[in-house]
Amino acid sequence: MTSAGSDRSRETPVKDVSGRPAGEAVTASARPRPPRFLRPPVVPSGVGAAGRHAGLATALLLLVLVGLITKPDHFATSSNIVSILSLAATIGVITVGMTFVIIGGGIDLSVGAVMALASVWATTVATQSHGPAMMAVCAVLVGTGAGLINGLLIAYGRMVPFIATLAMLVAARGLAQRISDRRTQLIRPENNAIEALSTTRVLGLPLLVYLFAAVVVVGWLVLNRTTFGRRTFAVGGNPEAARLAGIDVRRHTLLLYTLSGLCCGIAAIIIMARTTTGSSTHGDLYELDAIAAVIIGGTLLSGGRGTLVGSILGLLIFTVITNLFILNGLDTSDQLIAKGVIIVIAVLLQRRGLRTAAVT
Amino acid sequence: MSPPDPPPLLHMRGIVKQFPGVRALDGVDLQVRRGEVHCLLGQNGAGKSTLIKVLSGAHRPDAGEILIDGRPVRLPTPDAAMKAGIATIYQELDLVDGLSVAENLFLGHERARCGFLRRAETDRAARDLLTRLGHPEISPTCEAGRLSPAEQQVVSMARALTRNARVLVMDEPSAALAHDEVDNLFRIIREMTAAGVAVIYISHRLEEIRRIGDRVTVLKDGRTAAAGLPADDTPTERLISLMTGRDVEYVFPPRPARPADGPEVLRVEGLTLPGRFADISFSVRAGEIVGLAGLVGAGRSEILETIYGRRRPSSGRVLLEGRPVRPGSTETAVRLGMGLAPEERKSQALLLDQSVTANITLAALPRYASAGWLDRRRERAAALEQIAALDIRPADPRRPVRTLSGGNQQKVVLARWLVQGRRLLLLDEPTRGVDVGARAELYALIRRLADDGVAVLLVSSEVPEVLGLADRVLVIREGRLVHQAPAVELDEHRVLNLIMEGSAA
Known part of the structure; x- marks a missing residue:
């Protein structure tokens, strides 16, 4: 009697797959080879998250080497490192939220615009009169509120995430322009506690870098160590199965977009600290950078699979590339071309890793 | 058996198809003559679908040969089967909703010149064809998605004709149709057979087979149990006997000596979902396995899903341990102690x-x-x-x-x-795609759960499975509960009769 198990031990030379003795494979090989689609999938050994992270880390290391070689006296300076990390911090916080949304099977195009709106709302004359703490709270509330609206439209209004968040992108940008009257709003001197996030340094790094690190750590813990994180994978990977397992998929979806909005609010605080302004032009195309970072990090755009560490590595790769181009005085157009090529290469490499697992 | 001189239009000889752990076809013979309606009859798992897939090029047989007009042909792909003149209309209609009727008819072999579609000509050809089929009212320019199921079926058949099909395979074509639409379907079938097309007709509805069929081939356990029986005067009794008594290789765990007398866990009262099932009432006790028997499409899975809150009934209610369950909420169902093993394991559960x-x-x-x-x-x-x-x-x-x-x-x-801990488990086709050895294990496991006091409601298309595993059997036919009895008082023959009889147009 042919069983699936003995077929497996014959077809795939991977050891420890079935634990069956080799003798059985000999008898089985007398049978005709089953057609390809019937053969059990090859178990991807070591092409998991760890392998992908190692690949990304290697790429990042190579880029750092390029920096050290081409601009030895500029790249490794503390001011350059601070500038790389500060830039990464803004998009990075957004990327954390984006990773949750994409693993949960969605997409959030509104992140850059929502961040701009939050920065503008937090720097109006009225808000600034309440002091820096209220400005921060305001930014977070505006971001979370916008995310909540996204979530309501998608989860309960049954809108396609792409469309709902595209509408939010346009509308939030417009609202930011209206509130600020298209002017850049400076943070007043009495509120420069906000700016302190950027100017105060601990161990040589500005506070906002620690804020970014904290968001990443909390995000990682939530994604990997809580029921919320586990359900995010379930909702993104197989919403029907999640629903039949008793998970409230709609409520979870709502929470995912709200979380993304919250991250945009925090990012708004960081960009206010870095630029001492609130402006409707902040965060232009950040959504594309964040999505690219998530994809380079190995998260499936269709949901259900991905890692936060990958996203952060993907983001750092992007940021270092930008930095290298600036240091070497190269054209920003070339920089965009390079980024596009990197996205394609990263996805192609991951496709090869996944294909073995995806055959059924 | 067939007359010696003209070879049958289609002859499948000794077809074997092996899947891991299951021999789906074990030497099937099938002979179909020009211009006849040949009915395939057999229980679920008898091998009908696999045979059709071999014929339509979806599966390659491991052994055996297929002859058309006495000449051997190979059908490695669906395209090859179409070129050989074999067209299949599946239960799920496979039209592209967003394309027009005419575009659907010529999909894959468009009327075109230099890559540009000849729309006027396509529409004219489509109109001619539909008129020939007695449906001039279907507009060639209408979007296929806007047609009724019956109209879509006409389009599917017309599409088979655009390919000059000589053998038309129809898998449960009447399942999606209302009764008066079945008459029209039969009229079209007769026109096609009059033109020399052979139709292989799969249905569980015996009355339909008697009305439209010329000959019947019965499959059982992947073999031909009887070939070429006259469709109109073979007694029902005989047909059902040929289908029953399958070699069931799996072992069922023994039933408890006395019937379950635990407290009632599930009570369903007058549950109705229009178009699916109506006025379903029954109950399941703790420690009891209740089986729902019926044809695919009779409403069994929908009943399970409604109890579980995946669907919302239009009337009736579900009580768990005496308390009404909020309808339409799977979260509530899970919280109250239900569990569902859905029909499509991969897409719905894992x-x-x-x-x-x-x-x-x-x-x-x-x-x-x-x-x-x-x-x-x-x-x-x-x-x-x-x-x-x-x-x-x-x-x-x-x-x-x-x-x-x-x-x-x-x-x-x-x-x-x-x-x-679960109080109620709803199992929808729990052994689908499971090989023989693992089935026995699953049966033993399900019985063990019941012995521990879980109430089990089981749906299976395989009558022997329901009879072997359940304590009590409910027979569902066309969305209605037509019979219920302890499993020991029923046999396969009787259940098949209940499922299939009187269900025709």
């Missing part, structure tokens, strides 16, 4: 890329968490316990579920509900 552990604990995550924080050691221990209890192989809690066999995947689905 997270294929996730580990065995993550799949097992999915519905009970709060049990392994405090304030949302997962205790992964406890989670893993619970998974290991289930892996050992259900003998899930390989016994690796970190393995992605995708790499497990069908039987082990089903065990993972069951384990999901066993990690937390």
